[in-house]
Amino acid sequence: MTKENAAEGKVVATNRKAYHDYFIEEKYEAGIMLQGTEVKSLREGRVNLQDSYASVRGTEVYLHQCHISPYSHGNIMNHDPTRVRRLLLHKVEINKLLGKTQQKGLTLIPLRIYFSKRGYAKVELGLAKGKKLYDRRESIKAREAGREVQRAIKERK
Numbered sequence: 001m002t003k004e005n006a007a008e009g010k011v012v013a014t015n016r017k018a019y020h021d022y023f024i025e026e027k028y029e030a031g032i033m034l035q036g037t038e039v040k041s042l043r044e045g046r047v048n049l050q051d052s053y054a055s056v057r058g059t060e061v062y063l064h065q066c067h068i069s070p071y072s073h074g075n076i077m078n079h080d081p082t083r084v085r086r087l088l089l090h091k092v093e094i095n096k097l098l099g100k101t102q103q104k105g106l107t108l109i110p111l112r113i114y115f116s117k118r119g120y121a122k123v124e125l126g127l128a129k130g131k132k133l134y135d136r137r138e139s140i141k142a143r144e145a146g147r148e149v150q151r152a153i154k155e156r157k
Contacts, residue, residue, distance in 0.1 A: 009114055009115045009116045009117050009119075010114060011112055011113075012042050012043075012045055012047055012112075012113045012115065013047045013048070013049050013112060014049070014111065015052070015109065015110055015111050015112060017050060018049075018109045018111055018128065019111075020131075020139075021131055022107075022109055022126070022128035022129060022130055023129045023131060023135075024109075024111070024126040024127070024128050025106065025126075025127045025128065026126070027111065027126050028125045028126075029123075029124055030061065030088055030089045030122065030123050030124075030125055031088035031089075031121070031122055031123075032063065032086075032113075032122070032123055033085060033086040033087075033088065034068075034121055035079045037071035037077070037078050037079050038068050039121060040073075040074075041068050041069055041070065041071045041072075042115075044072065046068065046072075047066065047067065047113055048066070048069075049110050049112070049113065051065050052065045052067075052109075053107060053108060053110070054087060054108035054109070054123075054125055055101075055108065056094060056108070059091065059094060060086060060087075060094070061086070061087040061089055061094055061097065062084050062086055062087065063085045063086075063123065064084055065082060066082070066085065066110065067081050068081055069081055087123060087125070097127070100127060104129075106128060106129050107127075107130070108125050108128070109125070109128045110123050110126075111124045112124045
């Protein structure tokens with residue numbers, strides 16, 4: 001864990017593909033409305049953020065296609081793994097997101113799910129703009145160039 005993550009709590013899942021496919025312009029922290037067995041599954045780390053996204057409907061924000069597996073010790077009252085979950089944000093933040101997602105062609109992507117210091121499940125949302133294929137290639141080239149520079153510095157020492 002980095003210093004940043006240690007200060008916030010336990011990171012459950014990250015969406016690494018989001019940084020590959022999108023330019024992240026802004027980040028927001030949101031709470032999630034969960035059922036009891038969903039919280040227990042999150043504590044086990046049984047969540048998949050791949051292909052999930054958030055949308056703004058009216059004055060509420062929802063998380064779609066986030067797969068939280070059923071709790072292993074649950075019974076017949078287990079939750080639906082891919083149900084739509086409501087996210088908790090301030091009204092000012094929701095209005096800001098509504099305007100930006102409608103005008104500029106930006107989308108809301110969940111970057112990671114973690115538990116705060118107080119034990120609440122949180123989602124870090126990124127206001128993202130899609131990368132084109134040539135943008136992805138450029139970012140890969142830049143990453144490889146950085147690695148080569150680090151190798152050269154390491155060899156000199």
